[in-house]
Amino acid sequence: MITASHLHAMVVHFPIALLIVGFLSAVIALFNKKPFFNLAAFYLLLLGTAGAIAAYLAGNAAGEGMEGGTLGKAMELHEQAATIALWLTCITAVFYLAVAVFKYKKGWVKFARIILFAVTIAAIARTGYLGGQLVYKHGAGVELALPDFSNPGIDKDE
Numbered sequence: 254m255i256t257a258s259h260l261h262a263m264v265v266h267f268p269i270a271l272l273i274v275g276f277l278s279a280v281i282a283l284f285n286k287k288p289f290f291n292l293a294a295f296y297l298l299l300l301g302t303a304g305a306i307a308a309y310l311a312g313n314a315a316g317e318g319m320e321g322g323t324l325g326k327a328m329e330l331h332e333q334a335a336t337i338a339l340w341l342t343c344i345t346a347v348f349y350l351a352v353a354v355f356k357y358k359k360g361w362v363k364f365a366r367i368i369l370f371a372v373t374i375a376a377i378a379r380t381g382y383l384g385g386q387l388v389y390k391h392g393a394g395v396e397l398a399l400p401d402f403s404n405p406g407i408d409k410d411e
Contacts, residue, residue, distance in 0.1 A: 256315070257311060257314035257315040257317070258315040258393075258394035259394075260311045260314070260315070261308060261311035261312045261314070261315040261394075262394070264304065264307050264308045264311050265308040265311070265312070265381075265384070267301075267304040267308075268301045268302070268303075268304030268305040268307075268308055268342075268377070269377060269381055271297050271298075271300050271301035271304055272297070272298065272301035272305070272342065272373065272374060272377055273374060273377075274293075274297055275293070275294045275295075275296075275297030275298045275301055275370070276294070276370050276371065276373075276374045278290045278291075278293040278294035278297060279291070279294035279298075279366065279367055279370050280367065282294055283363060283367065294349075294370075295349055295353060298342075298345060298346050298349055298370070299346055299349075299350075301342065302342050302343060302345075302346040305338070305339055305342045305343075305377075306339065306343075308335075309335055309336075309339045312331075312332070312335055312384075313332075315394060316328055316331075316332060319393060323391065324387075324391045324393060327383070327386060327387050327390075327391050327393075328387060328393065330383050331380065331383040331384050331386075331387055334376065334379050334380040334383050335380045335384075337376050337380075338373070338376035338377050338379070338380045341369075341372060341373040341376045342373050342376075342377070344369070344373075345366075345369045345370055345373045348365075348366065348369055349366060352366065
């Protein structure tokens with residue numbers, strides 16, 4: 254059965270990848286005059302934002318009941334970082350949408366978009382690092398499946 258922890262682990266990697274590749278496309282678009290890179294950055298940002306919302310919701314469900322102690326503190330840090338990253342991702346997407354809808358082409362807008370996107374990627378990276386700490390340092394969401402040594406020679410599957 255798929256639990257909230259499993260769902261979060263499956264979903265969270267998509268917005269990370271989409272947003273990083275979108276950011277790289279935006280950086281390339283600064284130096285390359287082809288419209289492809291701007292469009293790629295725009296659409297990858299929109300897809301990454303949708304994925305970030307899904308990952309955030311799955312993460313909230315996965316974190317239920319993990320309060321208190323060292324794990325609770327680590328979980329709280331990850332949740333705070335995820336909230337900041339989600340807000341920054343949404344703000345960046347709205348900024349990109351506004352620039353596209355109003356066809357604003359001033360020079361400073363290109364750099365403002367890149368700076369905002371870079372801050373978003375930094376927030377995503379921090380959130381991912383803290384999430385990795387939850388799993389690999391604190392064992393959050395990890396189910397141990399150790400063999401039953403109490404009855405040697407008896408296989409439960411038989």
